[in-house]
Amino acid sequence: xxxxxxxxxxxxxxxxxxxxxVALSGLLSEPGHTQARAVVVAVHGxxxxxxxxxxxxxxxLSLLTLGASLGYTVLAVDRPGYRRSAPExxxxxxxxxxxxxxxxxxxxxxxxxxxxxxxFLLAHSYGGKVALTAAADLEGRDLTGHDLLGVDIxxxxxxxxxxxxxxxxxxxxxxxxxxxxxxxxGPLRLYPPNTxxxxxxxxxxxxxxxxxxxxxxxxxxxxxAPRVRVPVRLTFAEYEAWWRHDEASLAxxxxxxxxxxxxxxxxxxxxxxxxxxxxAARAYHLRALAFLESCxxxxxxxxxxxxxxxx
Numbered sequence: 001x002x003x004x005x006x007x008x009x010x011x012x013x014x015x016x017x018x019x020x021x022v023a024l025s026g027l028l029s030e031p032g033h034t035q036a037r038a039v040v041v042a043v044h045g046x047x048x049x050x051x052x053x054x055x056x057x058x059x060x061l062s063l064l065t066l067g068a069s070l071g072y073t074v075l076a077v078d079r080p081g082y083r084r085s086a087p088e089x090x091x092x093x094x095x096x097x098x099x100x101x102x103x104x105x106x107x108x109x110x111x112x113x114x115x116x117x118x119x120f121l122l123a124h125s126y127g128g129k130v131a132l133t134a135a136a137d138l139e140g141r142d143l144t145g146h147d148l149l150g151v152d153i154x155x156x157x158x159x160x161x162x163x164x165x166x167x168x169x170x171x172x173x174x175x176x177x178x179x180x181x182x183x184x185x186g187p188l189r190l191y192p193p194n195t196x197x198x199x200x201x202x203x204x205x206x207x208x209x210x211x212x213x214x215x216x217x218x219x220x221x222x223x224x225a226p227r228v229r230v231p232v233r234l235t236f237a238e239y240e241a242w243w244r245h246d247e248a249s250l251a252x253x254x255x256x257x258x259x260x261x262x263x264x265x266x267x268x269x270x271x272x273x274x275x276x277x278x279x280a281a282r283a284y285h286l287r288a289l290a291f292l293e294s295c296x297x298x299x300x301x302x303x304x305x306x307x308x309x310x311x
Contacts, residue, residue, distance in 0.1 A: 011065060017109055022101060026077040027075075029073070030068055031068050037117060038116040038120055040067045040122050041077065041119050041120065042127075043127030044076065044078070046211075046214070047204060047205070050077060075109060077105055079098055080207075095210070096133060106119055110146050117147060118310070119310050124155050128155065129156060132225065146310050148310050149231075150292060151228065159252075159253075195277055225256035225257050229260060230260060230295075233265075234264070238267060240272070262294075262298070268283065
């Protein structure tokens, strides 16, 4: 099942990537009249698609246009089981396979486009699990390819704040739809007035495989996090309701990234779980891109500490 094509901001176009034999759709925005400084790879969450990063309710929401205006190429990828690949992968792919597919898609992209200093993964919710998995799988690989500069994640922790049967990704979930909706969005005042009219094309069925995998994330996180060797930033919205983000939980979360050279855990005021569709989107995106800037500075200032490569 596929969703209708989303309306796109000026300068944003559709793209198709080869992810190891599977065609993935996506959205691309490039800086005008200059080479890209780096590529921001945006990875959407469950039940959405790449259009999440090109919100149409207000011009200030789009990560794709903002990143391009600051000299970055922004590539928002539809994960396996969404849009173009949905007919071929109706059940989606397991988490590890999605991590491999993302790396393959980036190899294909790098064979056709300039990538500047390298790739920076910016992911939301379930996409954060995929981004961390892809980053962890780089351990021990050839470092002569394109650098992975860092990982920036919103709406994804390591301990659920809901009971197992309330996890929205789990099969047979019993929580009322209204309660699920409130946890995803939070107070309506956090979003532009026409958000839900313009977001229809962004919503997609969540493939069964990732629904089944979601409940196992707390265990998998502790296997993956120690293998991530690039800077990591995690953001929790003020009204985040799916994940525990008390001080003790956040300290444990940050401590799990034992091999990362830098770990930041931050909060985004006036935001709900779907932060990139709310009024706080531009503030969050600017903070994420500032983190990318700091990763570039560290790369230039300390050549011996250059991050792992996407290979």
